[in-house]
Every structure is written in C-alpha cells, then in structure tokens.
Amino acid sequence: MKLYKLITFYLLFILGNQTLIIAQTPIDRKAVVNRHNVSITEVDTLNALSLGNGSFAMTMDVTGLQTFPQHYQKGMPLGTLSEWGWHSFPTDKTYKIEETLAPLFSHGREVPYARQWDKGTRQWEAANYIRQNPHRIHLATVGWYIQKEDGSIITVDDVKQINQKLDVWKGELSSQFDVEGETVEVITLVGQNADVLGVKVKSNLLKEGRLGITINYPYPTDSFLDEAVNFDDGEAKRLTLSSKDKQTLSIERQLNNTKYFTHFASSLDLKNSQATPKGFIIQPIANQYEWEFTTVLSEKAEQHFKSDFTQLQTETHKAYQQFWESGGMIDFGETKDERAHEIERRMILSMYLTKVNCGGNSFPQETGLTCNSWYGKPHMEMAWWHGVHFALWNRPEILEKQMSWYFRSCEIAKEIAQRQGFKGVRWQKMTDNEGGETASSVGSYLIWQQPHIIYFSELIYNIKKDKKTLEKYADLIAQTAEFMADFAYFDPALKRYILGVGVIPAQERFDPKTTFNPTYELAYWRWGLETAQKWRERQGLKRNTKWDKVLANLSPLPQKDNLYLATESSPDSYTTERYMTDHPSVLGTFGMLPATEGFDQKVMENTFNKIWTDWQWEDTWGWDFPMTAMTAARLGNPEKAVDALLMPITTNIYLKNGHNYQTDRLRLYLPGNGGVLIALAMMATGTQENPQAHLGFPKDWKVKVENINLMP
Numbered sequence: 001m002k003l004y005k006l007i008t009f010y011l012l013f014i015l016g017n018q019t020l021i022i023a024q025t026p027i028d029r030k031a032v033v034n035r036h037n038v039s040i041t042e043v044d045t046l047n048a049l050s051l052g053n054g055s056f057a058m059t060m061d062v063t064g065l066q067t068f069p070q071h072y073q074k075g076m077p078l079g080t081l082s083e084w085g086w087h088s089f090p091t092d093k094t095y096k097i098e099e100t101l102a103p104l105f106s107h108g109r110e111v112p113y114a115r116q117w118d119k120g121t122r123q124w125e126a127a128n129y130i131r132q133n134p135h136r137i138h139l140a141t142v143g144w145y146i147q148k149e150d151g152s153i154i155t156v157d158d159v160k161q162i163n164q165k166l167d168v169w170k171g172e173l174s175s176q177f178d179v180e181g182e183t184v185e186v187i188t189l190v191g192q193n194a195d196v197l198g199v200k201v202k203s204n205l206l207k208e209g210r211l212g213i214t215i216n217y218p219y220p221t222d223s224f225l226d227e228a229v230n231f232d233d234g235e236a237k238r239l240t241l242s243s244k245d246k247q248t249l250s251i252e253r254q255l256n257n258t259k260y261f262t263h264f265a266s267s268l269d270l271k272n273s274q275a276t277p278k279g280f281i282i283q284p285i286a287n288q289y290e291w292e293f294t295t296v297l298s299e300k301a302e303q304h305f306k307s308d309f310t311q312l313q314t315e316t317h318k319a320y321q322q323f324w325e326s327g328g329m330i331d332f333g334e335t336k337d338e339r340a341h342e343i344e345r346r347m348i349l350s351m352y353l354t355k356v357n358c359g360g361n362s363f364p365q366e367t368g369l370t371c372n373s374w375y376g377k378p379h380m381e382m383a384w385w386h387g388v389h390f391a392l393w394n395r396p397e398i399l400e401k402q403m404s405w406y407f408r409s410c411e412i413a414k415e416i417a418q419r420q421g422f423k424g425v426r427w428q429k430m431t432d433n434e435g436g437e438t439a440s441s442v443g444s445y446l447i448w449q450q451p452h453i454i455y456f457s458e459l460i461y462n463i464k465k466d467k468k469t470l471e472k473y474a475d476l477i478a479q480t481a482e483f484m485a486d487f488a489y490f491d492p493a494l495k496r497y498i499l500g501v502g503v504i505p506a507q508e509r510f511d512p513k514t515t516f517n518p519t520y521e522l523a524y525w526r527w528g529l530e531t532a533q534k535w536r537e538r539q540g541l542k543r544n545t546k547w548d549k550v551l552a553n554l555s556p557l558p559q560k561d562n563l564y565l566a567t568e569s570s571p572d573s574y575t576t577e578r579y580m581t582d583h584p585s586v587l588g589t590f591g592m593l594p595a596t597e598g599f600d601q602k603v604m605e606n607t608f609n610k611i612w613t614d615w616q617w618e619d620t621w622g623w624d625f626p627m628t629a630m631t632a633a634r635l636g637n638p639e640k641a642v643d644a645l646l647m648p649i650t651t652n653i654y655l656k657n658g659h660n661y662q663t664d665r666l667r668l669y670l671p672g673n674g675g676v677l678i679a680l681a682m683m684a685t686g687t688q689e690n691p692q693a694h695l696g697f698p699k700d701w702k703v704k705v706e707n708i709n710l711m712p
Contacts, residue, residue, distance in 0.1 A: 054359015
C-alpha cells in the first residue's frame with residue numbers, strides 16, 4: 001500500500017512563516033462512497049441510472065433494463081451510446097464546409113467563418129447537414145419481455161414494489177420489483193474492458209415461460225435531442241439474426257453505411273427468436289428460476305464470447321474498487337454542517353458519472369453517453385470542464401486519453417487557420433471524434449477553447465515532470481500558440497494588441513461583428529502564451545520573439561468604475577439586462593485562471609460582489625456555479641464558495657442520480673459535474689500560487705483530503 005494511504009498530512013493553518021502539520025488517518029474511502037449509493041423506490045423518469053466504462057454506457061429504468069423507453073423519453077432517456085457508434089443520413093448531394101462561409105471584417109481584412117444560414121438556401125442545406133452529420137446513434141434498447149397471466153405484455157403501471165439500488169462502489173445495479181405478485185430480482189452491470197452488458201435475473205416468471213428480453217433498434221433523429229424512441233417502420237429490413245448454437249446468437253444491423261453487431265450469449269438454451277418490427281424477442285427455454293446473459297455491442301462481426309456473468313461481475317467490481325482506491329478523495333463525514341453532506345453527495349456521484357461517461361479517446365458530448373444533445377457532438381470549449389478534474393483528482397491517464405483527440409484533429413484545425421489567413425492551428429468548437437468542423441453562428445466565433453490544450457498539457461507536466469511529456473505535447477502547444485499570437489491584432493489606433501473583432505466570448509451574448517477584448521479570453525491568451533514560452537524554455541529553446549512582442553503589448557484587462565467588464569467593447573456590461581445573463585465568464589479570469597500580469601484583485605472583488613448581487617442567476621448554466629465558487633475561493637471567501645456550489649437555482653439542481661439538471665430539453669449536463677469536482681479540488685488544496693489547505697471551506701469544517709493536485 002502506498003505511503004499516502006498509510007498516513008497523509010495536510011495543512012491545518014498557517015501562522016506567520018510557520019506551518020502546523022497535523023497527522024491524518026487514511027480516509028475510509030468505501031464508507032465515503034457507500035454513503036451515496038442511490039436508492040429508487042418508484043418510477044421516477046428523471047432518475048434513470050447509468051452503467052458504463054467511459055466509452056460505452058447504458059441507462060436503465062426501474063426494471064434494471066430499458067423496458068419502458070417511451071415512458072422515460074421526457075425524463076432521462078434510456079440510451080445505449082458508445083464512442084464508436086456514429087452514422088450519417090444518406091444524401092445524393094455533396095456538402096462542403098466552404099459552402100457555409102461568410103466574411104466578417106476583422107484584422108484589417110475579410111475573414112471567412114463557417115456559419116448557419118436562413119432556411120431554404122443552399123448554404124442552409126449545407127450548414128444543416130454538416131451540423132447533423134455525423135451523429136452519434138443509440139445502438140439498441142434491451143428491455144424485459146414479461147407476459148401477464150392473461151397473455152398481455154406488462155406496462156409500467158404493472159411494475160410494483162420497486163426497490164432499486166445503484167452500488168456506486170461496485171458499479172452494479174440491483175433491481176427488485178413485482179408483477180402480479182411475482183417478484184423479479186435483477187443484477188445489471190456493464191463490463192469495464194469491453195462494451196458488454198451483463199444481467200442476472202431470478203423469478204418464477206422465468207420458470208413459467210413468461211419472461212424474456214427484447215432487443216430493439218431506434219432509428220436516429222435529426223433533432224437536437226435524441227430520446228432513443230424513434231422506431232422506424234423499415235427497421236426489420238436492416239436486421240439479420242444468426243445463431244451459432246442453442247445459447248448464442250448475433251444480430252447484424254446495416255444502418256445505411258454504418259454496420260455493427262449485437263452478440264448475445266445465454267446461460268440457458270434459447271427458444272427460436274421472434275422477429276418484431278423493432279427488433280427481436282429472445283426467451284430461454286422454461287423450467288428455470290435463474291438466468292444469466294451477456295450482450296456485446298461491437299463493430300466486429302466475429303466475437304469469441306460466452307455467458308460468464310460471474311467472471312464479468314468479478315472484473316467489474318475489481319475495476320471499480322481500483323478506481324475508488326486510486327486518485328483523490330475528500331471526506332466530509334466529520335463536518336456537522338448539513339451542506340457538507342450534500343456537497344459530498346454531488347462529489348461522489350459526479351466522480352461516478354464522469355467515470356461512466358467521460359473516459360474515451362475523445363472529449364464527451366455535454367450529455368456524455370447517456371443521451372444525445374447537439375447531435376451527439378463534443379463541444380471543445382466544454383473540454384475544460386470534462387477534463388481538468390481528472391488531472392486534479394490524480395487520474396491524469398483519463399485526461400491524456402481524451403487529449404488524443406487533438407492529435408487526430410490537428411490537420412483540420414490547421415486548415416481552418418489557413419483558410420482564415422492565420423498561422424498555426426485554430427481548434428474546432430462543435431466537432432466529432434475525428435475533428436470534423438461544424439458550421440455555427442456562435443461556435444465558429446468562440447475562442448476560449450483555443451488555449452485548453454496548453455492548460456491540459458501543463459496539468460500533465462506538473463504531475464509527471466518528465467521529458468517524455470514535453471516531447472509529446474510540445475508541437476501541439478507551439479502550433480496553438482502560433483495561432484494565438486497571430487490572431488492577436490495590433491490595432492493602429494489603440495496602439496496595442498486586441499482580440500477581435502470577430503469573437504464571441506464564453507458569455508455568448510455579444511455580436512462578433514463589434515466585440516473585442518473579452519476579459520476572460522484576454523487573461524487566458526496571456527496565460528496561454530506565457531505558458532507556451534515556459535514550455536520552450538523547458539526544452540532548452542529561446543523564447544519566441546513574436547509571442548513576447550504580443551505579451552508585451554497585449555491589451556490590459558478592460559475595466560470601468562473599478563469593475564472588470566465582460567468585454568472592452570461593452571462598457572455598459574452592468575447596465576444592460578442582456579449582458580447580465582448566461583455565463584458570468586469574467587469571473588473565470590480569477591477562478592479558472594490564476595492572476596495574470598496587470599490583474600487587480602480589488603477590482604475582481606468588486607466585480608464578484610456586483611455579479612453576486614445583480615446577476616440574473618436563473619439564466620445561467622451548470623458550470624457557472626462552480627466557476628463562481630472558484631473565484632470566491634481565490635478571493636479568500638469560503639462561505640461564498642460553498643454558497644455558490646449550492647445556490648438554489650434550477651440549473652444548479654443535482655438529481656438523485658447525480659445528474660445536473662438544466663431545462664426540459666437538457667436534463668443532464670456533465671460540465672456541471674466536472675465543474676463541481678474542479679471547484680472542490682481547489683477548495684480542498686488551494687492553488688499553485690496559494691497552496692492553502694481548505695482554502696474554500698469554512699474554518700469550522702472538518703475535512704480530510706487525499707491525493708489531490710494543485711490547480712494552476
């Protein structure tokens with residue numbers, strides 16, 4: 001066992017130049033995690049529970065499978081999504097991103113941007129198709145097929161005596177329910193080494209031949225939200241079933257140019273499968289009380305598999321135990337303040353949900369592998385919220401896995417920069433796993449995703465401190481900084497470098513035709529370029545003279561009346577209602593980021609207080625609250641940090657299953673979960689410039705902390 005697990009130390013308080021060190025017993029991690037197992041005792045459509053391995057996930061209703069997708073569609077959809085499952089609608093036309101371009105005058109010239117157009121035009125057709133394709137698909141829904149005594153199929157109203165538990169420590173879902181007085185007991189899990197569902201069921205209904213499963217195949221939609229209930233009349237023509245023996249079968253699905261397979265293995269001999277318009281009904285031969293089966297979703301036609309639920313269960317429990325026993329942990333158990341228990345609940349369930357949804361070779365979409373939003377596409381400005389916490393909580397390998405997207409996408413990013421007349425690479429906003437570009441009237445003008453790769457690489461280097469890390473990311477950082485330095489425009493009238501026009505800040509309330517110098521982006525540009533210079537110095541290279549010239553002449557952070565403005569081009573930021581909504585991203589200047597050159601903490605304190613009292617918090621998003629908490633913590637205001645995390649606003653609701661609810665159309669939001677973890681890491685350990693234990697917690701809170709890295 002590592003030394004930190006035997007005894008760790010943390011700073012209790014600092015007096016003058018002396019630091020008092022107090023010994024801390026190891027955290028009982030299993031006890032912390034198990035305090036927040038999820039129990040469901042009624043049909044609650046917003047609290048469906050997910051199982052997954054980071055690149056494949058399934059969301060289950062109260063039956064432990066996906067039996068009632070139509071009933072759950074307006075709650076938490078019962079999705080089955082993967083990193084590899086993508087599809088494009090067939091078309092006889094060829095659409096290119098160049099068809100969506102529109103010029104915007106900036107940098108003393110016309111710069112083309114890929115945007116959306118009015119409906120009915122060829123440009124609209126192209127932009128719309130490119131936004132929708134490729135899209136992530138729901139691979140299949142696996143549900144119970146249960147017959148009542150009269151031969152009819154159960155409805156959700158027939159499910160009684162519900163007792164469901166998500167064991168977060170084990171990654172296992174146990175479900176018990178009654179149908180007409182007969183009990184059904186189900187154990188469900190998803191393998192951690194393959195995209196496989198494992199199920200064990202016990203019931204007299206099985207013995208009586210009244211229980212089986214359905215495997216159905218939703219057709220993708222062209223909508224923002226795909227709720228996994230769009231079943232197409234022509235589905236049967238896309239499916240081919242083949243049996244290898246009495247206990248295994250495979251289903252091939254040919255969905256236009258997308259082909260994949262469902263491989264099913266049973267512990268019992270199977271009846272002949274019954275085809276339906278949606279898929280198949282699969283039932284074992286009767287006279288057994290217990291049944292185990294596994295279902296693999298794969299792009300591969302040949303699978304060597306058998307139904308070994310016990311082995312899969314053992315492997316899953318072991319993998320989850322390793323996850324919880326590694327990385328960082330915070331224990332609020334000895335704190336009497338009831339707010340601490342809720343913060344700990346959000347922390348544990350956020351760690352679970354980000355493990356389930358965010359462990360692939362690309363950054364996830366904002367709703368992960370639970371359901372589709374924005375056609376299943378990742379948004380790269382959100383990568384900060386999806387990835388930073390893995391490094392801070394000492395799981396850098398997960399962040400590095402996500403970062404592989406940058407290597408695959410670099411050539412397209414370079415093409416975007418060249419098309420617009422800039423050097424280096426301009427990182428995409430709304431994309432896919434291969435870096436495809438999307439036309440957007442907002443996303444194409446965002447720039448705060450640009451320095452993320454520098455931030456991520458710096459986090460990794462701070463953990464590893466090795467030459468291999470420098471060599472791995474040095475070129476990406478250099479190309480990223482090349483664009484940043486070239487995008488900074490020397491305004492001859494102002495006699496300084498500015499960002500814009502042609503930008504929309506993280507607070508998406510500003511016109512790109514007139515907006516320049518958003519405060520948070522200016523600070524991030526300065527931090528990113530300075531950090532890129534450090535990377536050159538670590539490699540024994542001289543500082544880049546162009547980058548230094550930009551740094552020396554970059555605009556100061558804009559302010560008015562001792563308040564930092566949202567942008568220099570909007571001096572009326574705090575007197576215009578529109579500008580007091582959406583993300584208060586000016587707080588990210590000293591929340592997400594450390595102080596940069598010229599930063600005035602007193603002005604930020606004034607800004608924080610103004611935003612705290614006057615912002616229209618009902619018109620915000622889930623990550624705004626942890627961002628605000630981080631700013632409060634850096635400003636030395638732990639009470640406000642806690643209050644920000646728990647602000648009673650709709651978009652700051654964390655459901656029983658841990659998901660961060662936003663609106664009727666966006667019922668989960670993983671950037672909120674990631675934000676909670678980032679904020680708590682800072683609040684627990686401080687920052688590199690202020691490494692103060694319990695920086696963001698009230699002094700009377702008793703908090704144990706293990707293995708969390710400092711934030712820049």
